[in-house]
Amino acid sequence: MPGTVQSIERAAAVLRLLAGGSGRLSLAEISRSLDLAKPTTHGILQTLRKVGFVEQDRVSGHYQLGAAMLRLGTGFLDVNELRSRSINWADPLAARSGEAVRIGTVLDGQVLVVHHVFRPDDTFQTLDVGSLLPIHATALGKALLAYRADGAAAPAALDRFTSRTAGTQRELTEALRAVREAGWSAEVEELHRGEASIAAPIRAYGGLVVGAIGISGHVERICDSHYRPRPALVANVRDAARAVSRDLGATFRGGAP
Numbered sequence: 001m002p003g004t005v006q007s008i009e010r011a012a013a014v015l016r017l018l019a020g021g022s023g024r025l026s027l028a029e030i031s032r033s034l035d036l037a038k039p040t041t042h043g044i045l046q047t048l049r050k051v052g053f054v055e056q057d058r059v060s061g062h063y064q065l066g067a068a069m070l071r072l073g074t075g076f077l078d079v080n081e082l083r084s085r086s087i088n089w090a091d092p093l094a095a096r097s098g099e100a101v102r103i104g105t106v107l108d109g110q111v112l113v114v115h116h117v118f119r120p121d122d123t124f125q126t127l128d129v130g131s132l133l134p135i136h137a138t139a140l141g142k143a144l145l146a147y148r149a150d151g152a153a154a155p156a157a158l159d160r161f162t163s164r165t166a167g168t169q170r171e172l173t174e175a176l177r178a179v180r181e182a183g184w185s186a187e188v189e190e191l192h193r194g195e196a197s198i199a200a201p202i203r204a205y206g207g208l209v210v211g212a213i214g215i216s217g218h219v220e221r222i223c224d225s226h227y228r229p230r231p232a233l234v235a236n237v238r239d240a241a242r243a244v245s246r247d248l249g250a251t252f253r254g255g256a257p
Contacts, residue, residue, distance in 0.1 A: 007054050010036065011044050015053065015065070019207030022061035065208075069173055078120075082202070082211045083114045085247045090117045090213065093240040096209035099217040102128060103202070104140040105210065106148070109155055111141045117185040119217060137165045139199035143212035145172075146179035161175055165190045184238055185212075186229045189219060196222035198229050205249030213241050 006067055013034050018025060025033075031041040045063055048054035055066040086103040094101045101231040104111040111133040118125045135141030136158050144148040158167050179185040184200040199214025215222070223229055242252065 001193070007044070010034070010040070011048060014041070014044055014048065014178070016206055018054065018065050020202075024057055024060065024064045026062050028062075030063065036238060082248075085248055086115055086211070086244050088214060088247075089240045089243045090115055093213070093215065093236060094118070094120055096236050097215045099215040099221065099233075100125065101213065102246075103211060103213045104133065104144065105212075106144050107132065111135050111138055111144065111212075113140075114211070117148060134159065134161070134191065137161050137187065137191045139185045139197035139214045139216070140212045142175060142179050142185040142187065142212065143199040143201045144209065146176040146185065147209035161191050162189055162193055164188065177252060184234055184241075185214075186234075188223060188227050188229075194219055196227075196229070198237045199235055200221060200238045201245075201250065202241050203245040203250035210248070211244075213237065213244060234257055 016169075017030060017033055027042055027045065030036075030045070031038045034041065036044075043053055046055075049056055049066070052066045054063050056063050059206060082105060083103065090101045098120060101112050101115075101117040103115040104113050106112070113128045113131045113133065116128040118127075121192040131143060134155075134221040135145050136155060142177060158165070158169070158172060160167045166175055184198065186196070186198050188196045195216060196219040197214050197216035199212045202211040202213055204210045207240060215233060219227070222233060245252075
């Protein structure tokens, strides 16, 4: 049988590294992480850039996944599969957190809710499956948007729903940078007064972000007195996101999100 093609293996390694990172990587960082010579790494990156699988920032020269790669990643994962893989972990998350749980993915620049578990109490609640949420004003949306290199999902005009909503691209960019650094997202009274949410990205094979899972509820339950999300709830959400991601074929190094 013929052997493997080394150049393809190396290109795949580059893509996995970029997919698993928290932001853009330099040529030196990629070369060092994969133990490849810089000229070899540069050649691979330039080839991937030409076919749209990698993008290079004009200012820093750093690299990230390109729009073509992200479209491939979201195209192979059917929404029904995302939902079916998430169901097993959504109910336990609702039970542990005491809050409503939603799973979402990107659709036409908004967040499509594909699964919803009610808060485990007797209060009146409305099923949100099939609802579309603003991507810039929800924790689910920011968890999804933060890892999209093409930026296509970001609306050109940002509607302000409250005084806390990101209303400019600069504000949104800063918020998404914080999400990538932390590995999770939060929204505190950005969509509705008195409500808050926490979310984390769901990854599939190769580390591509294909969805997000999160909890939502009254701000007093989600946050402390300083409007900071409660660490225990953040941990619950991140654990659930990792569990769903593993079911979808994602792998993690050193517990990274």
